[in-house]
Amino acid sequence: MDTAVRDYIAAHRGDFFAALKQWLAIPSISAGPSHSGDVRRSARWLADYLHNSGFPVAEVWETGTPAAPGLPAVFAQWPAADPAARTVLIYGHHDVQPVEPLDEWDSPPFEPVERDGQLLGRGASDDKGQVLFHVLGLAAWLASHGASAPPVTIKLLVEGEEESGSVHFAELLRRERDRLAADVVVVSDTSMWAADVPSMCTGMRGVVDAQIDVYGPERDLHSGSFGGAVPNPLHVLSGLLADLHDAQGRVTLPGYYDKVAGLTDAERELFAKLPFDEKAWLATAGNSGAASGEAGFSTIERIWARPTAEVNGMWGGHTGAGGKTIVPKEAHAKLSFRLVAHQDPADVPGMLRQFVAERTPEGVDVAVTCEGPGVRPCFSPIDSPEVAAGRRAMERAFGQEILFTREGGSGPEADLADILGAPLVFIAVGLDEDQIHAPNERVDMGLLLKGAETAAYLWDELAALAD
Amino acid sequence: MDTAVRDYIAAHRGDFFAALKQWLAIPSISAGPSHSGDVRRSARWLADYLHNSGFPVAEVWETGTPAAPGLPAVFAQWPAADPAARTVLIYGHHDVQPVEPLDEWDSPPFEPVERDGQLLGRGASDDKGQVLFHVLGLAAWLASHGASAPPVTIKLLVEGEEESGSVHFAELLRRERDRLAADVVVVSDTSMWAADVPSMCTGMRGVVDAQIDVYGPERDLHSGSFGGAVPNPLHVLSGLLADLHDAQGRVTLPGYYDKVAGLTDAERELFAKLPFDEKAWLATAGNSGAASGEAGFSTIERIWARPTAEVNGMWGGHTGAGGKTIVPKEAHAKLSFRLVAHQDPADVPGMLRQFVAERTPEGVDVAVTCEGPGVRPCFSPIDSPEVAAGRRAMERAFGQEILFTREGGSGPEADLADILGAPLVFIAVGLDEDQIHAPNERVDMGLLLKGAETAAYLWDELAALAD
Incomplete structure (x- = not known):
């Protein structure tokens, strides 16, 4: 059967790439309103293409409100022959990143061309x-099985705002929860690790954004008259931020690791098989030194599977040219906490407030604000x-x-995962070198066909699972 | 003799205040060039007044260069009758602070008026x-002794740039070192502690300004892709600043206290006699909490007689609205170190560099810059x-x-003290409530006359010192 699938894909590659x-x-x-008409055309094109490909249902779904419209998503559905079969929802997006700087593209970003087995163009990957x-x-x-319906009910949800923050996505999922049920x-x-190291993603980290504001005296004080005898908000804030990690690089918020799902031995072994070149990775960060982080974990484990606390910005007092001998009246920091399964973003504000309260000296007030939920x-x-499967x-x-x-x-x-209450399976064939979000975005055409082949097998594999 | 001095001053108070x-x-x-002509008129007025008061020498001294002139100082000299007598140099300044906000003055700042024993006007105190x-x-x-020359050679140096940073003062002292010798x-x-608690100042702290720059990755990194696995310059800087003080509030620069002259028991006892209201002092800082600082020292001792390290400003990463999940490429802090006798400002840069070097992790570069000498x-x-005396x-x-x-x-x-190599004696009768640098600057007229009386006695006291 696999041969039949492969033959079909090889026979139809021309049509496939022509459509793409x-x-x-x-x-x-x-991003920005100037191409909203094009996003609508893109949604319409996809709905038509899906309809012409046999999907009985293929609709453009508006988002937002009539007064403040968002950009449209596309929904399609092809029911299984067996009404008791599983339902699979495929997620992707049809909007793309901006293309600046235009002069760094080898060919116009919206005139896709083939080159050395790659298809170049914005959105290709x-x-x-x-x-x-x-x-x-x-x-x-369908062709290899001589069937007219898939072995599972297939739904597609292709959003149009992923590159601009998915601002209406959760709202859309809640609104259409019934039709999206899967x-x-x-x-x-x-993306995969590399063309010759195919891989599956099994999770993404969560995130909570926070701000810490330290308020001291009512105004900036002369450091000659007050320095060394009243609390300095910048000292207090530096102390708080320095305390965020212990000597082992662990985050010190009380209870922060209580719900963390540890890495299994099997997953660590499989991570370790990845040909990771730490020096090359550090070079992509412009860092000639050493990696650092939580003791007892590899760099890959630290980035993918361990929670973090990161200071994203900090300011207070005199930041202009020259010196100004003050005890500043306030100091501020922005932080983000990356979370892993099964940490709950709703727990973090309380932990951070407790952390701060335990370390706030007399004479200053410290406020903690967390943005949104x-x-x-x-994680799968x-x-x-x-x-x-x-x-x-x-x-x-x-x-x-x-x-x-x-x-x-x-x-x-x-x-x-949250709103639909279904497990996630990440099937993708993009590569880090596809230059997504950058000039000369491309995709390996052979890998796209491997993706199609994977998709052909996936329905059987999922259909065959015991209930 | 004291009665004669007092009588003379009482008899001449009208002329004195008229001149003032x-x-x-x-x-x-x-500050700023708009009143430079007035500063020159002020210098000329003083030189003429000193000359008319009997000083054989009374000169206006230009500062800066003809191409980039500064504002003038006034120098005057009245030799002692005895050529072997000591020489005393009196230091003060004839320039004043700006007067904004003008609408907060009860009367125009340059139309001095008497009110309830106070003389109001910019520069009065x-x-x-x-x-x-x-x-x-x-x-x-002179009148009470029937003398025509003082018992010590008296020199006056009254600068015209004190309120704008004394930018040419050290240069002037070096240039005129011989004529200023004392x-x-x-x-x-x-100023004094209070009208009913007359006091003498015995020292001022020194200061060194510094900047710490921490450089990490070549550009801001995505905290999802790199956070928790590479050093974050803001974490490194927070750690450095948090480490600047130990748990006892002592500055941790290596060797920082080695040259510090400790407070004598006599000085601590005299400090303790000052009626210091810590709550009221904290209130002037808009601080409702507690004082804090180096363990084992009172607030007064911390401010006056102990060295400090103060962070005056800090910035790095995202400081605008909303969140931005980055590992920032760099972080910066401005610091000032207040020094006490006999610390040497020239030692501080090396201490700070050693402090930083001992705490710089792999993967970041840290630069230390100290502004000027x-x-x-x-300290006397x-x-x-x-x-x-x-x-x-x-x-x-x-x-x-x-x-x-x-x-x-x-x-x-x-x-x-440094350039002339002479000990300092602080004789002043200003008060904290004189509102210097603020609207409604004033001086207690009775205290000014006490100042004159002190000055009358001071020459004998200094002349009487054993060589």
Whole structure:
């Protein structure tokens, strides 16, 4: 059967890339209002394409309100022949990043061209190519099985605001929760370790943003008259921030690690198989020194699977030219806390307030503010049935062992897991060198076809899972 | 003899205040160029007044260069009859602070008026009143002794840039070192504890300004991709600043206290006699909490007689609205170190560099910059013959015990001591409530006359010292 899938994909690659190029020609930039018409055209194009590909349902979903409209998402559905079959929701996005600086592109960003097995153009990897391979994969499955419906009910949700903060996404998920209901969510918007090291992402970190404000005297004081005898808000703040980590690099908020799901031995072993070149990685950060962080964990583990506390900004007192001998009246810091499963963003403000209260000296007031509800971490254990099914599908397509990664960042995927209450499986074939968000974005055309092949196998693998 | 001095001063108070009002009417504001002509008129007025009062030498001394002129000082000299007598140099200044906000003055700042025993006007206390009482004091001494020359050679140096940073003062002292040579310098530009608690200042702290710059990655990094695994410059800087003080509030620079002259028991006892209301003092700082600082020292001792390290400003990373999840590429802090006798400002940069080097983790670079040579502390021991002479003169004038204070700030007085190599004696009758540098500056007219009386006695007391 795998041969039939492969043959179908090989036979239809021309049509597939022709369609993708059509879509990539639409400059669906979601940042700023100037391309909102193009984002709408992109949604319309996709809905039409899905409809023409056989999806019985293919709709453009508006977001926001009539008074303050957002950018549209696309929803499509193809029911399984068996009404008792599982439902799979595929998530991706059809909006793209801005293209500046334009003069660094080798060819115009919305006139896609092929070069050395790569397809160049804004959105080729992030995320139009990775959305579209699902359609080719499904067609290959149907053709190779001589079937007219998939073995699972397939839903697609392709949002139009991912590159501008997914501002209406959670609202949309809540509004359409019933129609989006699924047993598993397949996310196709991440990347693999390398072309020759195919891998699956199994989680993303959550995040909570916070600000600490330290207030001391009513006005800046002359440091000759008061220095050394009243608390200095910058000293207090420096002390708080220095105390955020202990000597082992662990975050000192009370109870911060209580709910952290530890790494399993199996996952650590699989992480360790990844050919990670720490020096090269440090060089991408412009850092010629050493990595550092929580003791007892590798760099990869620190970024992907351990929570952090990071000071993102700090200011107070005199910051202009020359000297000004003052005890400043206040000092401020912005922080972000990256969370891993199963930490709860709602716990962090209380922990931070307790941490601060335990360290606030007399004579200053310290305020802690957390912005919004934060983003929950999302995580799919590598031994979960859904991840195992995805891995088998990828191994059939790539013909080699599939390793595991995670993402250190945070995204709307957590909302999918939370609001829809379904496990996530990350199936993606993008690469770090695809230059997403940068000039000359590209995608490896051969890998996109491997993605389609994975998608063709995935439905059987998911359908075969015991209930 | 004291009666004769008092009678003379009482008889001539009308002429004295009439002259002072003339001088106060000249708006000799040294900040900015708009009043430079008035500063020159003020210098000319003083030189003429000194000449008319009997000083054989009374000159206006230009500062700076012809191409970049500064504001003029006034120099005067009245030799002792005995060529072997000591030489005393009196220091003060004839320039004044700006007067904004004008609408907060009860009467125009350069139209001096008397009210309830106070003389109101810009410069009344700081420093024209305190310069001029020396002339009345000398006249009283001459009249009461029937003499035509003082018992010590008296020199006056009255600068015109004190309120704008004394930018040419050290240069002037070096240029005119020979003509300014003196055995003791009498500084009349400070204040007493209170009208009913007359006191002498015995020292001022020095100061060194420094900046610490921490450089990490070449650009701001995404905290999701790098946070928790590379050094964060803001964490490093917070750690450095938090480490600047130990748990006892002592500064941790290596060797920082090695040259510090400890407080003597006598000085601590005299400090403790000052009626210091800590709550009221904290209230002037808008601080409702507790004082804090180096363990084992009172608030007064901390401000006046102990060295400090103060963070005056700090900045790095995202400081605007909202959150930005970055590991910032750099972080910066401005610091000032207040020094006491016999610390040397030239030692501080090396100590700070060593402190930083011992705490710099791999992966960041830390630069330490110190601005200029710093200001040396100045200090006259309370048991030195010159201070004791000054104290006796004040006790004769005030008829009660004279206590001691110091100044926590730093000023050009250190240059006088350093460049001229003479001990300082602070004789001043200003008060904290004189509102110097603020609207409605005033001086207690009775205290100015006590200042004149002190000055009349001071020459005998200094002349009587054993060589």
